[in-house]
Amino acid sequence: MEAPITQATAHNNTIVAVFPDRVEIKSGWQSQNVESFNLREISAATRGFVNATLKLETNKGRVLELTRMAPPDARRVRNAIESQKRLAGLYD
């Protein structure tokens, strides 16, 4: 099974995991809802000092806000997404 580059827990059983080519968001009581976004179609931003919010925006206009994250976790996810996108740009 593929290991994520980084991952973090957000509010309400939500898990965000960054893989080399995609971001997966698992939600639901038993992580039964899995949504996958290609890194090309997503941008990430964070805000907040104690309870951080990770804002993921797809190029189709969909906005996902993952709340109550630890700021270091949220920043790590954002940085991993940006880093992977830069790497992808190098290979294009």
Place this chain on the structure above:
Amino acid sequence: MRRLTIFMLTTMMLVLAVPALAFAQDAPSTAELSLAMDTMWVIIAAVLVLFMQAGFAMLEVGFSSMKNVGSVVAKILVNLAIAALLFWAVGFAITFGTGNAIFGTQGWFLAVPAGQVNEVYAGLAWTQVPLSAKFLFQVAFCAVSLAIVWGTMLERTKFAVYVIFAVVFAGLLYPLVGHWIWGGGWLTELGMQDFAGSTVVHLSGAMAALAGTLLLGPRLGKYDDEGRPVTIPGHNMPLAVLGVLILWVGWYGFNPGSTMAASTQIADIALTTTLAAAAGVLGAMTMSYVYRRNIDVGMGGNGAIAALVAITAPCAFVAPWASIVIGFLAGVIMYATLVFVDRIGVDDPLGAIAAHGMGGIWGTLSCGLFTTPALAAVGEPGLFYGGGFYQLGIQALGIVACGGFVFLASLAVFAALKATIGIRVKPDQELDGLDIHEHGVFGYPDLVATDYQNGNGNGRSREPVSGAKTEGTL
């Protein structure tokens, strides 16, 4: 024959006389005997309170998943170690050192000039036992308060958080509250009654726990898709009950030991402690049956703990009948609080907020209701004995001040930790268990490691995460 008789008589006289002479030369005075008895009692009580750490360990292990038991015992050990060292270095001086109404300013590192113990530690000048015995007994209390903090934060907290917060709590937060109530601080001056620490020890720990839990968030899977709480059962209920019973026994050091003297009062305090705990079990079990139509074992145990917490403050001030009322109501209040806390989204695996928090509040308030005029060594008699509302008001003030201070200070510390290093482990660490990720071993290696050997380690790869970056293709 005559010489033999004289020899035997002389020998017998010597045998009888010499020990008497020896005793006559070294016979301890009544005061020395009293001091020795007091010291022995305080040391025994301190050991009983220290043994409560074993109770907390078993209770937390029993209420945890199998995959996290190693983490629990590691946390107990490191917290006890940190509490001992920090309380020795600064905590004891802040709590009992002579100082102002807010904190003590003398006696750092337990260093006292010869013959000046009572001047340096004015907060404990009322007991005659040696300084080392006073410290040993009080440090055990500090360790108990710290252990309470983590009951709500099990199974998802980073180990570093335990260590850093323990330093702040044992070195500053607990000692400050201790000084206010026990060390000659402003609540001592007002006459607040807290004989063995319902507020100082238990409410302080529970408020810190609440602050941490609010920032930490619930365990994965604790709430379903509609937001309803889901019971995540502990893996070993007999261990949890063993923990409760160890705590119950340890409380005989906690409450009667707080006399810090081997007086006859310890028997009366042991009686009120026992009656309250027994009533607490029944109160919680009754609530469990009324609410769920079954007798919840864990709740019975928590009822005993809540009652023991509640009787901790008034144990020396109330009549036996009152201790039964206090204990039974503590069990009822604990259960109602637990259900409420669960519903509002605060995940408290052990019930520490309900048992230690509400138990502590109820116990502290009960002093203002049930304290008898004959036993009111501190403060005034309770409301039910004609003492009016004065003592009840002082008790309420103490709860608000101490509980509010510890909550806000802890919230600030946990917020700082969350903003810098994060306080929660990664999701796969939480799902796989903290034992293997944080400590590199399993609590039950024979039961869990076999799955990994068969390639069934929760379906997760063991490859290092850092290697994944180089494999990416977009």
